[in-house]
Amino acid sequence: MEDGLLKKYLDYLAVEKGLAPNTVESYKRDLRKYFLFLSARSHDDISQADVVSFLARLGSDGIATPSVARSLSAIRGFHKYLLIDKLAT
Numbered sequence: 001m002e003d004g005l006l007k008k009y010l011d012y013l014a015v016e017k018g019l020a021p022n023t024v025e026s027y028k029r030d031l032r033k034y035f036l037f038l039s040a041r042s043h044d045d046i047s048q049a050d051v052v053s054f055l056a057r058l059g060s061d062g063i064a065t066p067s068v069a070r071s072l073s074a075i076r077g078f079h080k081y082l083l084i085d086k087l088a089t
Contacts, residue, residue, distance in 0.1 A: 006028070008085075009078050009081050010027065013077075026070060027070075027073075027077070030071040030075070031074050034054055034075055038050060038054070055068055055072060
């Protein structure tokens with residue numbers, strides 16, 4: 001996925017949503033892991049099953065439930081942002 005889309009989303013979180021810098025940084029880390037998991041796939045090609053697989057991987061890697069929940073929140077927010085701004089179909 002494009003770093004440009006991630007930057008736009010993080011700017012949106014910081015400026016428009018007013019999230020704290022630490023929260024934005026956590027979302028950035030979570031989304032970078034997500035993008036790495038999905039490799040070079042386009043954001044338009046991602047399915048619900050891909051998200052579920054990613055979250056299952058986090059759980060199997062021993063990531064704590066609250067951290068997995070935060071990752072889900074970051075992922076959900078990112079995809080919602082893409083749809084609202086018509087950056088995805």
